[in-house]
Amino acid sequence: MAETPILSVRNLHTEFAAPEGTVHAVDGVSFDVFKGRTLGVVGESGCGKSVTARSILGIVERPGRVTGGEILLQPADGGTPVDLLKMSPWDMRAVRGPEIALVFQEPMASFSQYYTIGNQIMEGIRLHMGLSAKAARARAIDLLDMVGVPQPARRVDEYPFQLSGGLRQRVMIAMALSCDPRVLIADEPTTALDVTTQAQILDLLRELQQKRGLAIILITHDMGVIAEMAHDVAVMYLGRAVETGAVKDIFAAPQHPYTRALLRSIPTVMAKPRTRLPTIEGSIPQPFNRPVGCAYHPRCTEAVFAACRTEPPPEVGVAGRNVRCYLHGGLPGARA
Amino acid sequence: MINFITRRLLLGVLTVWMISVLSFAIIQLPPGDFVDAYVANLAASGSSVSADEAAALRKLYGLGQPIYIQYGKWITRIITGDLGESMEWRRPVTEVIGDRIWMTLLLSFAALILTWGLALPIGIYSAVRQYSFGDYLFTLIGFIGIAVPNFLLALIILYTAFKVFGLSVGGLFSAEYALAPWSWDKVKDLAWHLPLPAIILALSGTAQLIRIMRANLLDELRRPYVVTARAKGLSEWRTILKYPVRAALNPFASNMAYLFPLLISGSVIISIVLGLPTVGPLLVKALIAQDMFLAGSIVLLLGVLTVIGTFISDLVLMWVDPRLRHQMD
Numbered sequence: 200m201a202e203t204p205i206l207s208v209r210n211l212h213t214e215f216a217a218p219e220g221t222v223h224a225v226d227g228v229s230f231d232v233f234k235g236r237t238l239g240v241v242g243e244s245g246c247g248k249s250v251t252a253r254s255i256l257g258i259v260e261r262p263g264r265v266t267g268g269e270i271l272l273q274p275a276d277g278g279t280p281v282d283l284l285k286m287s288p289w290d291m292r293a294v295r296g297p298e299i300a301l302v303f304q305e306p307m308a309s310f311s312q313y314y315t316i317g318n319q320i321m322e323g324i325r326l327h328m329g330l331s332a333k334a335a336r337a338r339a340i341d342l343l344d345m346v347g348v349p350q351p352a353r354r355v356d357e358y359p360f361q362l363s364g365g366l367r368q369r370v371m372i373a374m375a376l377s378c379d380p381r382v383l384i385a386d387e388p389t390t391a392l393d394v395t396t397q398a399q400i401l402d403l404l405r406e407l408q409q410k411r412g413l414a415i416i417l418i419t420h421d422m423g424v425i426a427e428m429a430h431d432v433a434v435m436y437l438g439r440a441v442e443t444g445a446v447k448d449i450f451a452a453p454q455h456p457y458t459r460a461l462l463r464s465i466p467t468v469m470a471k472p473r474t475r476l477p478t479i480e481g482s483i484p485q486p487f488n489r490p491v492g493c494a495y496h497p498r499c500t501e502a503v504f505a506a507c508r509t510e511p512p513p514e515v516g517v518a519g520r521n522v523r524c525y526l527h528g529g530l531p532g533a534r535a
Numbered sequence: 536m537i538n539f540i541t542r543r544l545l546l547g548v549l550t551v552w553m554i555s556v557l558s559f560a561i562i563q564l565p566p567g568d569f570v571d572a573y574v575a576n577l578a579a580s581g582s583s584v585s586a587d588e589a590a591a592l593r594k595l596y597g598l599g600q601p602i603y604i605q606y607g608k609w610i611t612r613i614i615t616g617d618l619g620e621s622m623e624w625r626r627p628v629t630e631v632i633g634d635r636i637w638m639t640l641l642l643s644f645a646a647l648i649l650t651w652g653l654a655l656p657i658g659i660y661s662a663v664r665q666y667s668f669g670d671y672l673f674t675l676i677g678f679i680g681i682a683v684p685n686f687l688l689a690l691i692i693l694y695t696a697f698k699v700f701g702l703s704v705g706g707l708f709s710a711e712y713a714l715a716p717w718s719w720d721k722v723k724d725l726a727w728h729l730p731l732p733a734i735i736l737a738l739s740g741t742a743q744l745i746r747i748m749r750a751n752l753l754d755e756l757r758r759p760y761v762v763t764a765r766a767k768g769l770s771e772w773r774t775i776l777k778y779p780v781r782a783a784l785n786p787f788a789s790n791m792a793y794l795f796p797l798l799i800s801g802s803v804i805i806s807i808v809l810g811l812p813t814v815g816p817l818l819v820k821a822l823i824a825q826d827m828f829l830a831g832s833i834v835l836l837l838g839v840l841t842v843i844g845t846f847i848s849d850l851v852l853m854w855v856d857p858r859l860r861h862q863m864d
Contacts, residue, residue, distance in 0.1 A: 253762070256765075256766055258762060258765045258766060260757075260762075292768040292769070292770065293768060294768070295765070295766050295767060295768035296766070296767050296768040297768070300766065301762075301763075301766040303759055303762070303763060304759075305759055308758060308759040308760060309759045309760055309762070309763045310760055310763070311760045311764075311777075311778050311781070311782065312782075312857065312858055313778075313781050313782060313855075313856070313857060314777075314781075322767060322769070323767040323768065323769075326767070326768060326769065327768060358857045358858070358861065360857075360858055360861070361861065374763075374767075
């Protein structure tokens with residue numbers, strides 16, 4: 200992996216100030232995204248996946264705030280990476296759409312019901328590419344055609360509520376790709392869809408990636424989707440990436456106890472009927488009351504070291520294959 | 536869509552007819568008739584009316600006949616455009632009402648424009664800058680606006696204007712224009728007098744609409760489509776104005792229908808306090824005198840205007856909400 204990443208997230212921190220205390224929604228996440236590859240970000244609900252996506256685009260809503268870290272974007276001409284967190288709001292707007300685009304979970308709620316889909320697709324095109332209304336419309340029709348919307352010239356004038364869920368998600372993808380972004384963040388793009396439509400949307404994403412060399416960050420809680428789509432994986436737990444690595448390493452040799460527990464809880468066709476699916480003991484801790492030490496230790500069956508309860512484990516491993524667990528090193532006092 | 540509009544129109548006609556029956560019946564409700572009230576009125580001022588004279592008056596206005604015949608006669612004349620004669624003024628109703636109906640409309644319309652013109656931007660500001668100093672300030676002013684009855688406000692303004700500035704702010708016209716025929720100067724005079732009563736009339740509605748707009752917009756601002764718009768790289772204000780504000784405006788279109796009658800009935804007391812030449816004070820007087828042709832005509836006219844207002848608001852709602860438009864196809 201000598202290639203430089205298009206997008207590199209380093210030690211990202213995003214906090215939400217609430218009257219009850221500060222929630223560290225993202226607490227030191229690091230990962231790299233490469234051209235033409237898909238990074239799967241996986242974790243339970245509330246682990247900070249979506250907030251990470253919004254942090255990258257700088258659209259975290261109040262009272263949320265990015266408080267630290269770096270988000271390095273490699274410029275298209277290959278110059279030195281720029282830190283998105285240091286950009287002015289005005290420059291940042293030019294990143295949203297032409298550089299990094301977002302596809303959301305809920306295709307119905309993510310469209311306004313008061314404008315035609317054409318209107319909503321053309322908006323970004325006209326803003327960033329400076330096309331005329333006519334040219335933007337032609338491009339919108341082309342985009343709809345590309346994502347497999349039938350009769351695009353007619354559909355472009357329809358409203359989101361006139362489309363089926365699967366079509367809406369295709370339109371969402373067309374809208375995200377409207378300004379030729381280099382990075383596409385798909386936040387649970389298939390969660391709201393039925394299984395057949397899910398497969399079609401995933402196929403579409405893969406096809407678009409091959410055609411355009413798109414870098415994709417695929418956020419999901421579904422290990423099946425990860426196995427099918429991702430090249431690289433980041434497993435998140437309570438705002439941290441606890442394990443990162445290539446997809447085959449993660450599935451074949453998971454290192455973090457949490458990753459192993461996640462993989463155990465996938466139903467398989469091999470299992471005997473009527474057996475209980477293994478689950479992870481306990482539940483996600485209260486956001487205001489995160490455990491001291493390794494955030495996972497209260498649920499961990501392998502928390503053997505005293506340090507698990509006192510100090511969060513550092514990231515150990517080689518580039519692209521990291522884990523945050525004392526089982527794999529980093530114990531305080533031990534000489535590395 | 537054509538179907539919907541025709542159905543609405545037919546319903547409107549039916550509503551107007553029912554208003555005519557109801558208004559006629561309500562005017563008949565108090566004991567006695569116009570002649571009784573007329574006789575009592577004259578007796579109070581010392582003169583008297585002979586029994587023959589009273590009977591002649593009753594015959595002239597057909598008051599002795601059964602109610603449904605009276606109604607039938609009245610409504611047939613109305614359909615032909617003749618509103619009848621005011622018993623109290625002894626002049627045709629059209630002449631008595633005259634410009635007053637237009638003044639009422641003008642005042643209500645001005646108040647409506649003012650209400651929206653103030654409430655929408657303030658509501659948007661309050662929602663976008665929730666819990667800011669400005670939001671609290673407008674909330675405070677808004678609650679005062681809701682709590683203070685507008686006739687009291689009218690009195691306070693009258694008093695202050697007279698005491699502090701030595702101005703007499705009553706009426707819609709200066710004395711020299713009140714009875715003058717329409718001219719450019721009279722229009723200017725009207726434009727000069729209109730804002731104050733319009734502001735007084737608009738105040739409580741504005742305060743309410745600010746709350747509604749703020750609540751609607753706060754709801755919409757948290758919707759995922761707002762995040763979508765931001766992720767497209769739109770500027771913050773463009774995002775807010777194009778998406779959540781548009782959605783939050785929808786209830787306003789349906790609100791229009793009920794705001795209009797509210798403004799007209801609200802204007803009655805203010806008109807009396809400020810001496811405005813609208814139909815409100817006329818209606819009150821006509822009801823006291825049991826001048827049924829005048830009162831009936833005014834109630835009917837206001838009813839028709841309200842029905843028209845509701846119809847327009849339906850059309851506007853259909854125009855702004857694509858979901859509604861497509862449901863009907």
